[in-house]
Amino acid sequence: MPTSMPDIANHTTAQTEGTLDWVGMGNIEMPVMVASKDEAERMVSAHVDAFVNLKEPKAKGIHMSRLYLLLDELSSNQILNYQNLVTLLDGFISSHQDLSDNAKVQFRFDYHLRRKSLISGKLGWKAYPVVITGRLNQGVLEIELAIDVRYSSTCPCSAALARQLIQKAFTDKFSDNGEANLADIHEWLGTTEGIVATPHSQRSVAEIKVKLNQKVNDFPITDLVDTIEDALQTPVQAAVKREDEQEFARLNGQNLMFCEDAARRLQHAMNLEATYDDFWLKINHLESLHAHDAVSVVTKGITGGYQA
Numbered sequence: 001m002p003t004s005m006p007d008i009a010n011h012t013t014a015q016t017e018g019t020l021d022w023v024g025m026g027n028i029e030m031p032v033m034v035a036s037k038d039e040a041e042r043m044v045s046a047h048v049d050a051f052v053n054l055k056e057p058k059a060k061g062i063h064m065s066r067l068y069l070l071l072d073e074l075s076s077n078q079i080l081n082y083q084n085l086v087t088l089l090d091g092f093i094s095s096h097q098d099l100s101d102n103a104k105v106q107f108r109f110d111y112h113l114r115r116k117s118l119i120s121g122k123l124g125w126k127a128y129p130v131v132i133t134g135r136l137n138q139g140v141l142e143i144e145l146a147i148d149v150r151y152s153s154t155c156p157c158s159a160a161l162a163r164q165l166i167q168k169a170f171t172d173k174f175s176d177n178g179e180a181n182l183a184d185i186h187e188w189l190g191t192t193e194g195i196v197a198t199p200h201s202q203r204s205v206a207e208i209k210v211k212l213n214q215k216v217n218d219f220p221i222t223d224l225v226d227t228i229e230d231a232l233q234t235p236v237q238a239a240v241k242r243e244d245e246q247e248f249a250r251l252n253g254q255n256l257m258f259c260e261d262a263a264r265r266l267q268h269a270m271n272l273e274a275t276y277d278d279f280w281l282k283i284n285h286l287e288s289l290h291a292h293d294a295v296s297v298v299t300k301g302i303t304g305g306y307q308a
C-alpha cells in the first residue's frame with residue numbers, strides 16, 4: 001500500500017466527540033453456506049448487517065473494511081454455524097482494539113425446504129424467511145434464530161355462524177317433507193344450497209424467534225419449522241393434488257383458530273422444547289373479513305428474556 005495514502009480513521013480525531021452504540025454496514029449481499037441440522041450444507045443468498053460499537057469518543061471512525069473482510073472470509077471459506085458466528089463476533093471486536101467491545105451481525109435469507117404434500121406424497125419447495133443474529137454485548141453472547149412460517153387459519157366464529165345457516169337451510173328444506181330419505185339428504189348436502197355458507201379463512205404468518213445455546217452447532221431450522229407446522233396443522237402447501245386439497249379443507253375445519261388459539265398452541269409446543277433458552281412469537285392473521293390483521297404476541301416469560 002502506498003505510504004502516502006491518508007488514513008482518516010487512524011489519524012484524525014472526531015470533530016464532535018461521542019460514543020456510538022453501533023457503527024457498521026447494512027445490507028451487505030453475499031452468498032453464505034448455511035449449516036442447518038439434518039440438512040446438507042446449503043448456499044443461500046444472504047443480506048448481512050455487521051456492527052461494532054464505538055467506545056472511544058475521540059476516534060474518527062471504525063474500520064469498515066476489517067468487518068467486511070472477516071465476513072468475506074466466512075462467506076468464501078467457511079460455513080455459517082454457531083461456533084463460526086461466535087468466532088466472527090470475536091473477530092469484529094479484536095480487529096477494533098481500543099475502539100469497540102460490542103459486536104452484532106445479522107444474516108437474512110430465504111431457506112428452501114422440500115415439504116411433502118398431505119396425502120399424495122408429492123414433494124415441493126417452500127421458502128422460509130430466516131434471520132440469524134449474533135450479539136456480543138458487554139461480554140454476553142446471544143445467538144438468535146428467527147423464522148416466518150405461513151399457514152391457513154379458519155375463523156371459529158365464522159364457522160359457527162355458517163353452521164347455523166346450514167342448519168336453518170336444512171330445517172327449511174326438510175321439516176315439511178316427512179318422506180325425505182337419507183339419499184335425498186345426502187344429495188342435497190352436496191349442493192351449494194345445502195352448504196349455504198362457508199367460514200372465512202386467511203393466510204396467516206407465525207413469526208418466531210428463539211435463543212440458541214452451545215448445545216446446537218448447526219442451526220435447527222427444520223426442527224423449528226416442524227414444531228410450528230405440527231402444532232398449527234394447517235401450513236400452506238407446495239405440491240397439491242385434489243386429494244391433498246380435500247385433506248387441507250378437513251384440517252382447516254378441524255383446526256379452527258383465532259389468533260389467540262394459534263398463539264396458545266405454539267406457546268404450548270415451544271414450552272415442551274428443551275433446545276431453546278427463550279422464545280418470542282407473533283401471530284398475524286391477515287384477515288379476509290377485515291382489511292386489518294388480527295395479532296397476538298407471546299414470550300416464554302423468563303426473567304431478563306424476550307419482552308413482548
Ligand SMILES: Nc1nc2c(ncn2[C@@H]2O[C@H](COP(=O)(O)OP(=O)(O)OP(=O)(O)O)[C@@H](O)[C@H]2O)c(=O)[nH]1
Pocket residue numbers: 007009060061062063064065066
Ligand atoms: N468509518 C467509516 N468508514 C467509511 C464510511 N463510509 C465509507 N468508509 C470507508 O471505508 C473504507 C475502509 O476503511 P478502513 O477499514 O479504515 O480502511 P483501511 O484504513 O484501508 O484499513 P486498515 O488499514 O485496516 O485500517 C475507508 O476508505 C472509508 O472511507 C463511514 O461512514 N465510516
